[in-house]
Amino acid sequence: MRFSLSAYVLALVLAGGAVAHAGDIVEPRLRIAEGDAAGPQVALTLDACSGQTDRRILAMLVENRIPATIFITGRWTKHNAEALAIMKAHPDLFELENHGLNHVPAIDSQPTMYGIRTAGSPQAIRAEVEGGVESLRSAAGVTPRWYRDATARYSLGAVGQIEKMGYKIAGYSLNADQGATLLAPMVEKRIANARDGDVIIAHINQPTRSAGEGVVKGILALKAKGMRFVRLDDVQSSQTLDPVPVQKPAKTRHVATAVQPQSRTRY
Numbered sequence: 001m002r003f004s005l006s007a008y009v010l011a012l013v014l015a016g017g018a019v020a021h022a023g024d025i026v027e028p029r030l031r032i033a034e035g036d037a038a039g040p041q042v043a044l045t046l047d048a049c050s051g052q053t054d055r056r057i058l059a060m061l062v063e064n065r066i067p068a069t070i071f072i073t074g075r076w077t078k079h080n081a082e083a084l085a086i087m088k089a090h091p092d093l094f095e096l097e098n099h100g101l102n103h104v105p106a107i108d109s110q111p112t113m114y115g116i117r118t119a120g121s122p123q124a125i126r127a128e129v130e131g132g133v134e135s136l137r138s139a140a141g142v143t144p145r146w147y148r149d150a151t152a153r154y155s156l157g158a159v160g161q162i163e164k165m166g167y168k169i170a171g172y173s174l175n176a177d178q179g180a181t182l183l184a185p186m187v188e189k190r191i192a193n194a195r196d197g198d199v200i201i202a203h204i205n206q207p208t209r210s211a212g213e214g215v216v217k218g219i220l221a222l223k224a225k226g227m228r229f230v231r232l233d234d235v236q237s238s239q240t241l242d243p244v245p246v247q248k249p250a251k252t253r254h255v256a257t258a259v260q261p262q263s264r265t266r267y
């Protein structure tokens with residue numbers, strides 16, 4: 001598996017023009033193979049981080065027989081037995097995968113990401129991944145093959161670590177709901193504009209927010225256009241690791257500007 005990490009490091013060097021380090025933060029971009037003569041296809045992935053279940057989305061998927069890959073945390077599992085039973089009752093529709101035990105970012109090089117406390121160490125990352133696996137096995141009777149951490153951002157070293165444990169990292173290519181914070185019309189528009197090979201990410205754990213309504217409408221719009229839906233394990237996929245720029249302290253930026261006065265010129 002060492003090859004895998006080396007390949008990522010090389011990709012980062014080529015993409016960013018700078019040497020990558022294990023502590024660098026990356027955002028995996030995942031795409032699936034484009035559809036064949038049968039038509040375009042996308043993978044719908046839905047995160048169940050914690051909290052409750054958006055029944056609008058779950059009911060729409062079952063009624064319209066739309067397959068999806070659901071990323072579940074141990075925390076969500078504890079309080080959503082009924083929704084989990086519905087997912088388990090439709091193994092032809094729902095692929096259940098690992099979103100961690102307690103919704104902790106697999107980052108050990110900075111203390112928080114989007115305000116969420118990160119794992120902080122390789123040991124904690126391992127515990128989060130393995131805890132999620134155990135939770136899925138005991139609650140749903142499935143062994144996950146994919147892992148998506150909280151925030152979908154990782155330390156570069158964590159990517160290699162999790163792959164060594166035998167799991168594929170699940171990035172995405174189309175952020176539909178920005179953590180369920182967008183309003184329905186925007187979410188609908190984003191999903192309805194999905195293209196062949198996209199991996200869509202949205203949330204199924206925020207029933208009181210507007211975003212879920214947009215997920216329902218957007219998916220139905222895609223279906224009406226003839227888009228086919230597949231699950232991550234059903235297709236070939238390819239992934240790149242996009243570097244997440246480090247936020248430099250303001251002082252450093254000021255110095256950089258001072259030595260390049262020509263950059264102030266406006267054209």
Ligand SMILES: [Zn+2]
Nearest residue numbers: 047049150151
């Ligand atoms: Zn999440």
